[in-house]
Amino acid sequence: MTAEKHLESDLRIDSRLKNPSGDLLLEFKRTSGAIELRGVLLSLAYRLEAEPASSRAVCVLTESRLTNERLQEEIMRFRATVNPALDDRVFLIAIRDGRAQGELSPMDASLLPMIIDAAQRESANPTGRVSQQAVRTAALSRWLTTRGRLGVADMQRATGASMPTVIAAFRAMQRDGLVYPLGSGWCLADELPWDSVRRMVDAHAAERRVIRFRDPTGHARSPMAMAERLWKLQGNGESPSVDLGGVLGAQLHYPDLDITGAPRLDLCIYDGDTRFVRKIDAGLVETVDLADKAVLVIHITRDPQSGLRQTGGMHPASVVDCLADLLEIGLHAEAQDFWRAMARRRQETAPQKETLG
Amino acid sequence: MTQEPLVVPLNPSEVLAQVAGALPEQLRSNVIICGSLAAAYNFFSGDSAASLRTKDVDMLFSPQTVAVNTAVEVTEQLMAANWKQKEDAVYGTGGRPEDNLEDLPVVRLRPPEREQEPAQWFLELLAAPPQYQVDGNAKTNQRLHTSAGDFTIPSFAYLALAEWQPLATQHGIFIARPEMMALANMLHHPRIRDDVMRDTPGWKRSNKDLGRVLAMAYLTVVRDHQEDTEEFDQWAQRMWAALKEKFGGDARRLALGAGSGIDALLASHDNLAQALRIANLGLLASLDVNMDAFAATGRRLQAEVLEPLGKFAAAD
Numbered sequence: 001m002t003a004e005k006h007l008e009s010d011l012r013i014d015s016r017l018k019n020p021s022g023d024l025l026l027e028f029k030r031t032s033g034a035i036e037l038r039g040v041l042l043s044l045a046y047r048l049e050a051e052p053a054s055s056r057a058v059c060v061l062t063e064s065r066l067t068n069e070r071l072q073e074e075i076m077r078f079r080a081t082v083n084p085a086l087d088d089r090v091f092l093i094a095i096r097d098g099r100a101q102g103e104l105s106p107m108d109a110s111l112l113p114m115i116i117d118a119a120q121r122e123s124a125n126p127t128g129r130v131s132q133q134a135v136r137t138a139a140l141s142r143w144l145t146t147r148g149r150l151g152v153a154d155m156q157r158a159t160g161a162s163m164p165t166v167i168a169a170f171r172a173m174q175r176d177g178l179v180y181p182l183g184s185g186w187c188l189a190d191e192l193p194w195d196s197v198r199r200m201v202d203a204h205a206a207e208r209r210v211i212r213f214r215d216p217t218g219h220a221r222s223p224m225a226m227a228e229r230l231w232k233l234q235g236n237g238e239s240p241s242v243d244l245g246g247v248l249g250a251q252l253h254y255p256d257l258d259i260t261g262a263p264r265l266d267l268c269i270y271d272g273d274t275r276f277v278r279k280i281d282a283g284l285v286e287t288v289d290l291a292d293k294a295v296l297v298i299h300i301t302r303d304p305q306s307g308l309r310q311t312g313g314m315h316p317a318s319v320v321d322c323l324a325d326l327l328e329i330g331l332h333a334e335a336q337d338f339w340r341a342m343a344r345r346r347q348e349t350a351p352q353k354e355t356l357g
Numbered sequence: 358m359t360q361e362p363l364v365v366p367l368n369p370s371e372v373l374a375q376v377a378g379a380l381p382e383q384l385r386s387n388v389i390i391c392g393s394l395a396a397a398y399n400f401f402s403g404d405s406a407a408s409l410r411t412k413d414v415d416m417l418f419s420p421q422t423v424a425v426n427t428a429v430e431v432t433e434q435l436m437a438a439n440w441k442q443k444e445d446a447v448y449g450t451g452g453r454p455e456d457n458l459e460d461l462p463v464v465r466l467r468p469p470e471r472e473q474e475p476a477q478w479f480l481e482l483l484a485a486p487p488q489y490q491v492d493g494n495a496k497t498n499q500r501l502h503t504s505a506g507d508f509t510i511p512s513f514a515y516l517a518l519a520e521w522q523p524l525a526t527q528h529g530i531f532i533a534r535p536e537m538m539a540l541a542n543m544l545h546h547p548r549i550r551d552d553v554m555r556d557t558p559g560w561k562r563s564n565k566d567l568g569r570v571l572a573m574a575y576l577t578v579v580r581d582h583q584e585d586t587e588e589f590d591q592w593a594q595r596m597w598a599a600l601k602e603k604f605g606g607d608a609r610r611l612a613l614g615a616g617s618g619i620d621a622l623l624a625s626h627d628n629l630a631q632a633l634r635i636a637n638l639g640l641l642a643s644l645d646v647n648m649d650a651f652a653a654t655g656r657r658l659q660a661e662v663l664e665p666l667g668k669f670a671a672a673d
Binding site for chain 1: 575578579581582583646647649650652653654656657659660661
């Protein structure tokens with residue numbers, strides 16, 4: 001049995017694990033606030049009212065600073081407050097360093113590895129509230145392929161951000177020089193100075209979550225060989241949402257990029273699921289030490305290309321992500337050349353587009 | 358407390374050349390060298406500075422139908438060339454025709470002294486196993502009648518894998534493929550057994566043999582990296598082909614269980630550390646691999662060899 005077979009809904013909102021003794025509802029929460037936690041526990045109690053009596057619910061805390069003692073205290077206070085019939089139906093655990101603290105129903109103990117796995121994926125997932133920066137990154141990507149008006153509603157649809165967030169993002173983009181007001185709407189700038197691009201790309205990079213892998217043997221495959229393994233996996237229908245970033249991704253966008261070899265493999269992922277790394281090279285180990293030579297770097301980000309992914313072959317990450325990787329590696333001159341090439345291509349190919357907002 | 362065994366480093370090419378040179382030319386194609394010498398020769402034959410620490414050189418006679426006759430002929434030839442049975446209080450001389458097979462010594466021949474220096478290693482003779490049977494014995498023995506007395510030549514069921522597409526050498530004899538020796542070791546050790554090797558400070562045989570599996574995997578990955586080859590990627594496919602050819606209907610079961618010993622080794626820090634220590638005194642002596650790299654090699658073996666092997670078997 002695998003977790004995927006059991007998970008019915010998106011873990012970011014709610015999940016349900018099927019268990020012969022009764023379903024287990026999961027609510028993931030990144031919080032260290034007791035008040036917010038109490039609200040979640042109460043919400044779960046309400047949820048269970050609409051469920052069969054065999055169903056149970058568990059609040060799974062990720063990235064929480066609440067101590068184990070505090071967790072016990074909170075669940076005991078909750079149980080002292082609510083209907084005793086819910087005593088053995090609502091549970092609270094916290095996942096730290098891949099281990100669970102707190103208690104589950106003994107009937108759900110066998111599900112713990114799946115819960116931990118799902119919690120780690122949830123924790124790695126950058127999604128949730130869409131930030132201004134995500135809108136700005138999406139607009140910068142849009143700049144490369146189109147010209148003319150850029151609508152607020154269009155960007156809201158494209159990113160899923162709220163209207164106030166998109167409006168605030170447009171004001172920031174005006175300061176960046178990416179858009180200017182035109183009538184009652186906005187228009188993409190004709191030119192973008194490199195300094196502006198650099199600032200926007202740096203801001204995008206700062207929002208990505210980065211996982212670096214080192215090779216303890218010193219004999220890891222080359223970046224291209226690892227990319228080819230990824231390609232094979234994707235050919236078998238595995239890890240479809242992984243895109244090539246860094247040098248290899250940039251070279252897919254711009255084959256004339258003057259870099260002889262990739263110093264590492266950069267990959268962009270959008271769902272936080274890093275399990276494919278084991279199939280590329282199971283010997284690699286995660287490192288947080290920036291002094292370590294990383295052979296593989298995973299960037300967990302939001303896909304600013306949304307729906308533009310081509311089928312077949314290796315998929316490049318967005319130009320913005322590839323640029324961010326080149327800058328992070330230290331290939332500044334090459335990054336600037338890459339941007340210039342992409343801007344020239346825009347001049348040659350991007351259509352004037354009227355996008356109504 | 359027993360000290361770590363002191364074994365003089367040997368050059369794998371020189372040892373293989375010496376072994377081959379002592380054999381009748383027409384019999385060399387019936388010989389497959391297994392074990393640490395085969396592995397060391399495979400990985401280090403081009404490196405004159407490479408050294409191997411081993412006490413025994415395993416010589417397998419194949420095919421099974423001519424193994425006994427060939428072993429007798431080789432034994433006679435080597436003894437005539439002043440190779441001597443390894444000194445041993447019980448098994449230092451050949452037995453009598455009336456002795457029971459299980460009481461006879463195995464042929465273990467030490468090469469002649471060189472410059473009045475006794476050789477630190479000896480040759481041990483093995484025979485290719487008979488056709489595999491599901492409920493057959495893992496080890497069988499056959500009698501060798503020689504002018505120096507009677508000996509026994511053992512066969513181990515999993516050594517049939519060493520016969521699968523062995524690699525030719527410039528000396529006319531063959532060496533077993535590293536992935537086949539790795540598979541034989543893994544099948545022989547489905548778990549970490551407690552039996553300890555003689556004359557060692559408590560080293561478990563399982564740790565030695567499974568550690569050698571990791572050492573060969575490590576060296577294969579290193580060579581792939583250096584020579585831009587994809588040998589390690591071929592291991593699972595070749596293992597599955599060999600299992601089917603040598604073990605027929607039992608291949609699936611063997612493939613699915615092949616990784617259990619490695620899983621157990623990687624799950625135990627102490628056993629893994631001991632396996633590394635032994636490997637660093639043997640096949641990895643010139644590299645001094647650390648624990649991080651050894652464990653990483655184990656994970657690669659699991660993900661890139663054992664899991665695909667299991668998939669081949671499951672799909673069969």
